[in-house]
Amino acid sequence: MKRDHFTLPYDGGLIEKDLPKGILHSFEKVWTHIYEDARPASEAVADQIVEAINHTEGRLFRLGLTTGSTPTLLYNELARRYKAGAVSFRNVEIVSIDEYYPSTKEERQSRNYQLHEALLDQVDILEENIHIPDGSVPQDRVTEYNTQFDQIARNLDLLVIGIGEQGQVGFNEAGTTPKSRTRAVRLSYPSRKRQARFFNGDIAATPTMALTVGISTMLSAKRIILMAWGEDKADAVKAVAEDALTPACPASLLQAHDDISFYVDQNAAGKLTRVVAPWLIGPCDWTRKFVRGAVVWLCQTVHKPILKLSEKDYLDNSLGELIERFGPYDKINIDVFNDLQHTITGWPGGKPNADDTTRPVAAVPYPKTVLIFSPHPDDDVISMGGTFIRLVSQGHDVHVAYETSGNVAVHDDVVLQHMDAACQLGFADKFAEVKALVESKVPGEPEPRRLLDIKGAIRRSEARGAVRSFGLNDNTNAHFLNLPFYESGGIKKNPRTQADVDIIKQLISDLKPHMIFMAGDLADPHGTHRVCTEAALEAVEQLREEGRPWIADTHIWLYRGAWMEWELGRVDMAVPLSPDEVIKKRHAIFRHLSQKDIVPFPGEDPREFWQRAEERTQNTARLYDELGMAEYQAMEVFLKLC
Numbered sequence: 001m002k003r004d005h006f007t008l009p010y011d012g013g014l015i016e017k018d019l020p021k022g023i024l025h026s027f028e029k030v031w032t033h034i035y036e037d038a039r040p041a042s043e044a045v046a047d048q049i050v051e052a053i054n055h056t057e058g059r060l061f062r063l064g065l066t067t068g069s070t071p072t073l074l075y076n077e078l079a080r081r082y083k084a085g086a087v088s089f090r091n092v093e094i095v096s097i098d099e100y101y102p103s104t105k106e107e108r109q110s111r112n113y114q115l116h117e118a119l120l121d122q123v124d125i126l127e128e129n130i131h132i133p134d135g136s137v138p139q140d141r142v143t144e145y146n147t148q149f150d151q152i153a154r155n156l157d158l159l160v161i162g163i164g165e166q167g168q169v170g171f172n173e174a175g176t177t178p179k180s181r182t183r184a185v186r187l188s189y190p191s192r193k194r195q196a197r198f199f200n201g202d203i204a205a206t207p208t209m210a211l212t213v214g215i216s217t218m219l220s221a222k223r224i225i226l227m228a229w230g231e232d233k234a235d236a237v238k239a240v241a242e243d244a245l246t247p248a249c250p251a252s253l254l255q256a257h258d259d260i261s262f263y264v265d266q267n268a269a270g271k272l273t274r275v276v277a278p279w280l281i282g283p284c285d286w287t288r289k290f291v292r293g294a295v296v297w298l299c300q301t302v303h304k305p306i307l308k309l310s311e312k313d314y315l316d317n318s319l320g321e322l323i324e325r326f327g328p329y330d331k332i333n334i335d336v337f338n339d340l341q342h343t344i345t346g347w348p349g350g351k352p353n354a355d356d357t358t359r360p361v362a363a364v365p366y367p368k369t370v371l372i373f374s375p376h377p378d379d380d381v382i383s384m385g386g387t388f389i390r391l392v393s394q395g396h397d398v399h400v401a402y403e404t405s406g407n408v409a410v411h412d413d414v415v416l417q418h419m420d421a422a423c424q425l426g427f428a429d430k431f432a433e434v435k436a437l438v439e440s441k442v443p444g445e446p447e448p449r450r451l452l453d454i455k456g457a458i459r460r461s462e463a464r465g466a467v468r469s470f471g472l473n474d475n476t477n478a479h480f481l482n483l484p485f486y487e488s489g490g491i492k493k494n495p496r497t498q499a500d501v502d503i504i505k506q507l508i509s510d511l512k513p514h515m516i517f518m519a520g521d522l523a524d525p526h527g528t529h530r531v532c533t534e535a536a537l538e539a540v541e542q543l544r545e546e547g548r549p550w551i552a553d554t555h556i557w558l559y560r561g562a563w564m565e566w567e568l569g570r571v572d573m574a575v576p577l578s579p580d581e582v583i584k585k586r587h588a589i590f591r592h593l594s595q596k597d598i599v600p601f602p603g604e605d606p607r608e609f610w611q612r613a614e615e616r617t618q619n620t621a622r623l624y625d626e627l628g629m630a631e632y633q634a635m636e637v638f639l640k641l642c
Contacts, residue, residue, distance in 0.1 A: 007037050007266060008520070009641065011570060012290025014278030023282060027273040029255045030226070030241045032262040034269045038229040041263045042073035045160060045225055049078065050087045052158055052223075060093040060129065062156045064213075066170060067096070067114040069527075070162025070227050079122035089125040095153050096132040097161065097213040098170040100195075101142070101184060103135035108445075109198045110135060133182075133211040142184050146211065150182035153213045159221035163228050164194075167236040167249035171212035176250040180214030197491045205443035215253045224260040226251065228268040231521070231564060237264055238271040280318050286325055288339065293569025294322060295336040296627065305628030306337045341629060343574045343637075348387045349396045349515065360573040360640070361515075367396045371513035373504075375532040376406040377463040377480075378592040379519060382609045384559045385585035386577040386617070387517075387636050389470045398472060401479040401507055402463055403532040404486035405456035408447070412438045414594045415454055446489025456482070458594055466591035470584055479507060485531060496531050504539040512550045516540070520558025520566075520639060529561060537641075556641040562612040565620055565637065572640040574624065576632035577617065586610045 016024060025031045035041035053061050065071065081087050096115055105112035112132045120130060131152050137145045161169055171185050186209055187195070196203040218224065228237050239249040241262055246252055254260055266275075274281050277297060284290065299306055302313050311329040314322065326332050342358045345351070349368045350361040370391055374380035380388055380400050391398045416438065419431045437451045464474040472478065483500045485493050508516070518536050519529040543551045557573065560566055577585070589610040590596070596608055607615075617634035625631045 012285045012287035014274050015283045019282050028241045030260055030262045032241045038265045045074055045263050046077040062093045064095045064156040064159035066161045067111045075119040082123045089123040093129040099133035099135040099211045100207040101135045101209040101211050146182045153217050154220045156221040158223045160225045163251045165232050167251040169251045171210040172250040174248050178253045179216050181217050182213045199443050224257050226262045229265045231267045233268040234270040237268045292336050296568045307333050307628050309333050343571050348575045349391050368514040370396050370398045370515045372400045373518040373536050374402050375519050375529045377402045377459040381466050381588040382613050383561045384636050385588050386581045387575045392471050399477045403481050403483050405482050406459040407452045407455035410455035410594045462592045466588040469588050500535045501539045504536050517557045521560035558639045562609050565616050570639050571637045573638045575636045577634040579633045582634050
């Protein structure tokens with residue numbers, strides 16, 4: 001079965017069956033519908049759109065849309081249904097809500113181009129029924145134009161929009177007022193930095209302004225559907241669905257609408273009350289990990305370690321059902337304390353000749369063959385560098401597979417510096433030739449293949465240097481897969497295919513690993529982690545379906561990256577790091593010089609990767625300490641998938 005979307009294992013939660021909707025949504029100001037992943041959620045939104053179109057007779061159905069990554073699956077589904085004869089767009093009027101300014105409809109980055117490519121060119125909509133803000137309007141006419149477009153964008157039958165990581169809708173950002181209308185807005189530097197990924201990371205080529213429909217205009221729609229997918233949207237989803245209406249989160253201003261609903265996947269819903277503390281809402285399915293998560297939540301709520309929790313703490317915080325099921329309370333405290341303590345191990349590959357009854361990893365076989373999948377050429381040391389170092393030092397046969405070249409994440413200045421160094425050393429004078437390649441780049445178009453090859457070589461040399469720094473043989477145990485999906489030459493990648501899976505299958509078949517580590521963080525702002533993990537999981541599934549006998553003894557462990565860490569309720573293994581190991585990990589990260597200081601796509605966090613990694617692992621150690629565990633310098637944690 002193809003894994004289109006990676007989701008985490010079920011670990012218990014609210015029992016929603018037969019629960020009245022008013023109770024289910026009792027903490028939500030915008031009723032939120034949670035789906036396993038983005039595909040069924042997008043299909044549900046498509047159901048709403050198709051039904052609304054098909055039940056509108058005698059007039060145009062007026063539909064507001066936007067572009068970006070969020071509606072991609074929705075547009076694919078609408079196009080599929082049109083081709084299947086389930087819906088026609090001949091009596092539909094489309095209004096798009098934003099556009100870069102200045103821009104032309106021929107530019108690939110423009111909202112106009114994207115919406116046509118994703119949907120409009122796939123269906124039978126009439127050209128005169130398409131309304132997209134014109135980014136080529138002269139500046140002396142833009143105010144008049146916006147006033148006219150605002151009238152077109154008002155009183156839509158249905159407005160379907162995604163939200164941004166900070167609750168943006170369209171180009172309405174923090175500070176937007178509820179009375180805002182269609183207007184030109186100046187994009188902030190953080191916004192341009194986010195949008196730069198669509199312009200090959202070149203912020204200078206990213207527009208400084210945009211045209212956007214305002215909040216007041218959006219509120220005039222008869223009905224609104226919001227969408228959000230992925231962990232990176234979890235904070236915004238909570239703010240929009242549950243928190244106070246505030247201009248700091250523009251999408252929250254839409255709470256004022258009388259007919260609005262929210263469609264999200266499980267990852268985007270991760271901070272809603274019915275997910276974080278469902279016992280506040282109704283009865284729960286109390287799995288072992290869910291019990292642990294509830295007790296950890298209680299400790300953090302009342303600011304006590306596990307063994308100091310009282311019965312009153314449980315009862316005052318709606319955890320009476322937990323006591324009824326597994327009490328008395330002091331037994332729950334001891335059980336959860338032991339459960340969490342047993343996740344801690346200094347032997348991530350298993351401790352030889354030791355009782356492994358309560359250890360997260362079996363003692364045998366020893367040594368183990370370990371395969372670490374790294375989506376980019378630095379995720380291995382950033383995300384689990386300390387564990388990597390320890391596995392090598394403890395004698396296991398450790399291999400690392402760099403799934404993509406990471407070539408687009410190398411700044412042009414870094415390339416020129418390497419060329420200059422080669423010239424100064426007398427190896428070759430290619431500086432002028434490569435400089436001409438850099439200058440030939442067209443914003444928004446794929447980079448020249450020769451330039452990408454140089455950037456890929458730089459990243460390979462950095463990865464080899466990093467693993468050499470702690471004793472891994474970089475010739476035999478470092479594998480560069482260069483998965484084809486990544487090699488588009490731009491930020492928008494090619495679709496994942498069987499060719500990607502086959503490359504991974506071959507490596508796994510050659511190594512027959514006992515342990516596989518792969519990225520489990522779903523908040524990667526570029527999506528590469530998700531695609532790589534889905535390809536690796538599909539490779540493992542296909543090997544199982546083919547009946548490879550050794551695959552039954554292969555266990556998969558998930559790490560997270562520089563953006564987020566596992567919740568303690570989910571953790572299956574926690575590897576403590578000494579101060580010296582933290583330094584060794586930092587030095588390994590330092591070998592990735594092209595990713596220091598001038599990373600083209602750093603995400604929202606401006607810090608360097610080593611700073612993010614150390615803060616994250618030290619915070620995990622602090623959380624264990626606050627729960628009553630031993631105090632460590634830092635900890636890397638993992639979830640066991642199978």
